[in-house]
Amino acid sequence: MTLTPPAVADVVLPCLDEAAALPGVLARIPPGWRAVVVDNGSTDGSARIAADLGAHVVREPLRGFGAACHAGLLAATADLVCFCDCDGSLDPALLPALAAPVLAGEADLVLGRRRPTARGAWPPHARLANLELARRVRRRTGLPLRDLGPLRAARRTALLSLGLTDRRSGYPLEMVVRAADAGWRVRETDVPYVPREGRSKVTGTWHGTWQAVHDMSAVLAVRPAAGHPRAGR
Ligand SMILES: Nc1nc2c(ncn2[C@@H]2O[C@H](COP(=O)(O)OP(=O)(O)O)[C@@H](O)[C@H]2O)c(=O)[nH]1
Ligand SMILES: [Mg+2]
Numbered sequence: 001m002t003l004t005p006p007a008v009a010d011v012v013l014p015c016l017d018e019a020a021a022l023p024g025v026l027a028r029i030p031p032g033w034r035a036v037v038v039d040n041g042s043t044d045g046s047a048r049i050a051a052d053l054g055a056h057v058v059r060e061p062l063r064g065f066g067a068a069c070h071a072g073l074l075a076a077t078a079d080l081v082c083f084c085d086c087d088g089s090l091d092p093a094l095l096p097a098l099a100a101p102v103l104a105g106e107a108d109l110v111l112g113r114r115r116p117t118a119r120g121a122w123p124p125h126a127r128l129a130n131l132e133l134a135r136r137v138r139r140r141t142g143l144p145l146r147d148l149g150p151l152r153a154a155r156r157t158a159l160l161s162l163g164l165t166d167r168r169s170g171y172p173l174e175m176v177v178r179a180a181d182a183g184w185r186v187r188e189t190d191v192p193y194v195p196r197e198g199r200s201k202v203t204g205t206w207h208g209t210w211q212a213v214h215d216m217s218a219v220l221a222v223r224p225a226a227g228h229p230r231a232g233r
Contacts, residue, residue, distance in 0.1 A: 007034035009080035009099065010156070011092055012072030013055075014065055019044040021088035021197035026053045028093040036075055037086065038068040065202065066164070066171030073159055082153045083172075087196035089121065090114075090151045094191055099153035101187055108158060108184035111176070112151030112191035120195045126203035133216050137173065140220055141180035145188055148172055148216075158184075169202060170215035181224050 011029055015022070015037050022037070029035045037050040040060040051057045060071035073081060080099055084092045090112065101107035116122045134146055150172060162178040164171060179186055202208040 007078045008032045009082055009095070009153075010034050010036050010072075010076035010078045011082045011084055011095060012069060012076065013037045013084055013086040014068035014072065015039050015042065015046050015050065015086040016068075016201050017042045017044045017046060018086045018198060019046050019049055021086060022046060022049050023053060024088050024197070025084070025086050025092060026050065026055055028091055030093060030096050033082075033092075033095070034078065035092075036072045038072040038075075040064070040068055040071075062167060064168040066167040066169065066174075069171050070164060070167065073156070076156050079155060079157075080153060081156045081159060083150060085150045085196075087198060087200075089194055089196040090149075090191060094151070095153060098151065098189060098191070102153050102155060106185070107187040109154045109176070109179050109186045110152060111145065111147065111186065111188045112149040113145075113147040113188045114149050114151075114193035115190050117192045117194055121193045123200075123204060126209060129203070129209060129213055133173065133213070133220075136220055137176060141177060143176070143180050143186050145176070145186070147188065148176060149188070149191065151191055154179075166215060166219060168215045169208075169212035170219040173216045174219045177219060177222075 011033055026035055035055040037055045038058045038060055039047040040063050047057050058071050058075045060067050082095045084090055098110050101110055137145055164174050166174045202212055
């Protein structure tokens with residue numbers, strides 16, 4: 001019997017109807033790393049395509065971006081867990097460099113700051129909403145962040161200890177806010193952001209953008225626990 005060696009890292013890929021992007025994204029997962037594709041409602045065969053391409057596919061019954069990310073985190077087994085969108089806009093091949101400070105013990109959470117490389121990578125309304133949210137995150141957490149990028153890396157047990165509860169668009173922001181409240185060393189590093197394959201499910205639509213701003217605002221409205229250095233601010 002041959003035993004498959006454990007993956008160096010798990011890459012959680014939330015996926016909703018990304019048949020067009022999946023082959024390119026999965027081809028760029030670093031060698032020895034495991035792709036964990038989390039599907040909760042695709043109707044374009046994404047789950048089958050991902051499985052055929054060798055990804056570990058998780059089917060989460062609850063709809064939502066946060067539900068998918070969290071199901072991926074729960075399914076992960078490696079010490080290092082990364083997150084990446086599954087739309088071709090971000091390059092998973094950059095993850096080993098992005099995660100290096102976590103593995104070196106120099107940071108607890110590293111976020112990729114999206115730097116658009118072409119027109120159309122980031123619709124203006126989404127970019128504006130993101131700038132405003134980043135400003136509010138700086139005020140709330142004291143962290144000098146410029147983005148709430150979905151390409152990220154942290155240790156699995158540490159992520160689980162944050163006890164994240166959002167299951168929609170507030171999940172990535174809740175991760176950052178709770179990490180800051182827990183005193184994590186959070187870093188941001190530039191990553192190229194290119195136009196996605198296929199159609200946007202979140203900020204490409206007015207409803208998706210509204211929901212993202214609404215969910216993130218709800219996360220920001222929760223104050224730090226009493227006794228916390230930032231409580232009462
Ligand atoms: N499983 C799952 N994935 C989702 C959901 N919403 C978005 N995604 C995925 O999350 C990633 C980011 O969504 P995307 O549509 O690119 O949002 P945008 O970057 O704001 O335009 C993509 O890989 C989507 O397929 C969802 O409800 N469930
Ligand atoms: Mg996208």
